[in-house]
Amino acid sequence: MIEARPLIVRLRNFVGDTVLSIPALRLLQSQGYRLELVGKGWARGLLEAEGWSVHVRPGGLRERITQLRELRRRLDAEDPSFDGRSNTLLFPYAFSAALDARLAGLRAEGHAGDGRTWLLKRGLPRREGRHTLVEYWELACDFLGVQAEPPKDIAMKVSEAQREQARALLAGHGVEPGRCVLICPFANGRVEFLDRSWPAFPDFVRRLHAAGRQVVIVPGPAEEQGAKDLYPDAIRLDGVALGVYNALLQGAGVVVANDTGPAHMAAGVGARLLSIWGPVDPARWAPWGSTVTLMRRGPTEWVSVDEVMSAVDQALP
Structure with a gap:
C-alpha cells in the first residue's frame, strides 16, 4: 500500500509561472498526492529545496511521449489505481500539452479551451480577471474538488x-x-x-x-x-x-x-x-x-x- 497517490504534473516553461504555481503544487501534495513534475531542466534547481521529483521534458514529440509512457508504466506498477483515475494535471494552456498526455495514454485534466478539451479527461474552467497565481490555485482546487483561499506569501523553500x-x-x-x-x-x-x-x-x-x-x-x-x-x-x-x-x-x-x-x-x-x-x-x-x-x-x-x-x-x- 502506497503512502500517497502519484500524480504527474506538467509545469509551464517559464521561471515566473513555475514559482507562481508552487502554492497550487503544495495544495495538491496536502491532499494526498505525490507529485511527479515534468518541466524544463532548470526546474530541478529552482525547486530543489521543495523535495519534489522533477523529470526534464525532452524537446521532440517522440521523446516526450516515450518519457510519459515510461513514467505511466512505473507509476501504474506502484499504484494499481493510477490508470483508472485522473492521473495528470496540466498547468500549460497549450494544445500540445494535452496531446502529449493523450498520446501517452494518460488521463489528464487541465484548463478547457484552445481546441484541446476533447483530449482531456476533464476540461476545467479558466476564469477571467485572475492573477496568475490565483489561476493556478483555482485549477488545483477544481481538480481536487475543494474550496480554499490562496496564501498571502509563497514561502518558497531554501535549503x-x-x-x-x-x-x-x-x-x-x-x-x-x-x-x-x-x-x-x-x-x-x-x-x-x-x-x-x-x-x-x-x-x-x-x-x-x-x-x-x-x-x-x-x-x-x-x-x-x-x-x-x-x-x-x-x-x-x-x-x-x-x-x-x-x-x-x-x-x-x-x-x-x-x-x-x-x-x-x-x-x-x-x-x-x-x-x-x-x-x-x-x-x-x-x-x-x-x-x-x-x-x-x-x-x-x-x-x-x-x-x-x-x-x-x-x-x-
Whole structure:
C-alpha cells in the first residue's frame, strides 16, 4: 500500500509561472498526492529545496511521449489505481500539452479551451480577471474538488546548503550580508509587444555605485555579456544555480528587479523586493507576496531613478 497517490504534473516553461504555481503544487501534495513534475531542466534547481521529483521534458514529440509512457508504466506498477483515475494535471494552456498526455495514454485534466478539451479527461474552467497565481490555485482546487483561499506569501523553500553556498559566494567578493542591492535588470522577451525593461536601470546602478552601495548581479548564461557591458561596476556572479540564486535573493538587503523570472523568485523566498513595472498590467503578473513593493506610474511612464533611490535608502538606511 502506497503512502500517497502519484500524480504527474506538467509545469509551464517559464521561471515566473513555475514559482507562481508552487502554492497550487503544495495544495495538491496536502491532499494526498505525490507529485511527479515534468518541466524544463532548470526546474530541478529552482525547486530543489521543495523535495519534489522533477523529470526534464525532452524537446521532440517522440521523446516526450516515450518519457510519459515510461513514467505511466512505473507509476501504474506502484499504484494499481493510477490508470483508472485522473492521473495528470496540466498547468500549460497549450494544445500540445494535452496531446502529449493523450498520446501517452494518460488521463489528464487541465484548463478547457484552445481546441484541446476533447483530449482531456476533464476540461476545467479558466476564469477571467485572475492573477496568475490565483489561476493556478483555482485549477488545483477544481481538480481536487475543494474550496480554499490562496496564501498571502509563497514561502518558497531554501535549503541551508543553498544558503551556505550563497554566503560563501558573497564572502569571496567582500559583500556584506544583508546590505547589498541585488539587481535583476534583464527581462527576456516581450509581453504583448511591450518592453518590460526599465530604461533607467544603468543610470540607477551608476547612482548606487556613486553612493557607495554594493551592487550584485547574477546574470543568466545569455546575459553575462550584457552584464559586463552595461553594469561594469556591479559585482557579477556568473554560473549560479537557481537554488543558490534563491538563497542570494533571500539574503540580499534589497532586490530591485524588472518584470522578470528572478523577481518572482525574490518574492517567492520573501526577499525585500522593489518591482519596477512599466507598460504591462501588473494585475495578472506582478510578483506575489507581502514583501513586494510595486513601483509603477502607469502604462506610459516609468518611475524615476530618484524614486527608486529613495526606496533603496528607506530599505537600507
